[in-house]
Amino acid sequence: TIISGFPANSNAKNAGFEKKDRIVSVNDVETKYFDEFKFELQQHKGENISVGVNRFGEEIILSVDVTNEGMIGFMPSNLSLNQLEELEIYSLNSATYSFSESLPAGYHLAIKKLGSYINQFKLILSPSTGAYKGLGGFGTIGSLFPGKWHWQSFWEMTAFLSLMLAFMNVLPIPALDGGHVVFLLYEMLVGKPAPEKVMEYAQMVGMLLLLSLLVYANGNDILKLF
Structure with a gap:
């Protein structure tokens, strides 16, 4: 778990x-x-805990209060598989599938990725978590791709972005396909x-929401540069 930022x-x-x-x-529990860190927070709601962190190779202990909701208030980083391997968090192994085996394997991976994204989306909609402050735009999306060409990471991220956009598109927001379905x-x-x-005003409201989200997300990217 690597910290990328903090809410108010x-x-x-x-x-x-x-x-x-x-x-x-x-x-002192590794x-x-x-998920292990989140589990420990849930066990110590409303308590003061000691958290060990690795800061540029040096391990230090910090004392922090856990909220009654089981949080301490930070946004975790989204690291690529290559970055996780470099930090020795994961040791990656390759699995080879035949064409017929790749279809169900790809389906199950897509469902898992989509479920994870939906859970994160719920956190963004909950102001108390402060997760909305971690929203990013084109800069954040670009940073998710590896610095060097790696075909698997590239296509995995491309597929994930396609799933993310498909999910967003079916939300019942006017100007999106989900909004048209509501009217149908x-x-x-x-x-x-x-x-x-009514449809005209709904489309205007929907476009305003989408443009506001676009400005906010890319504005966050700009603020992160300072």
């Missing part, structure tokens, strides 16, 4: 945590992976289309 009123930031700190333990369902139930003015 962050217990972690106030306790001395810094960006790029790698969390390695909680109360937490190599984020309305027409099926009522027996006539929604008033033209």
Whole structure:
């Protein structure tokens, strides 16, 4: 678990945590992976804990208060597989599939990735988590790709972005396909289309929401440069 940033009123930031700190333990319990760290936080809601972090090769201990929701207030980094291997967090092995085996394997991986993204999306919609502050635009998307060409990482990330956009597109937001489906369902139930003015204003609101999200996400990228 590597820290990429902090929301407002962050217990972690106030306790001395810094960006790029790698969390390695909680109360002397090793937490190599984020799910292990999250589990330990859930066991110590409302308590003060000692967190071991690796900062530029030096391990230090920081004391921090856990909220009643089981959080300390930070955004974790999204690292590529190559970066995880370089940090010795994962030891990667390659699996070879035949064409017929690759189809179900790809399907299950896509479902797993989509489920993980939906869970992150829920956190973004919850202001108390501060996850919305970690939203990024084109710069963040570009940083997800490896610095050197690696065909598997490139196509995995391309496939993930396609899944992400497909999910976003079916959300019931006017101006997206999901919004059009809502109006079609309305027409099926009522027996006539929604008033033209209503559809027009809905499209305007939808476009405003999308443009606002675009500006906010890319604005976050710019702020991260300073």
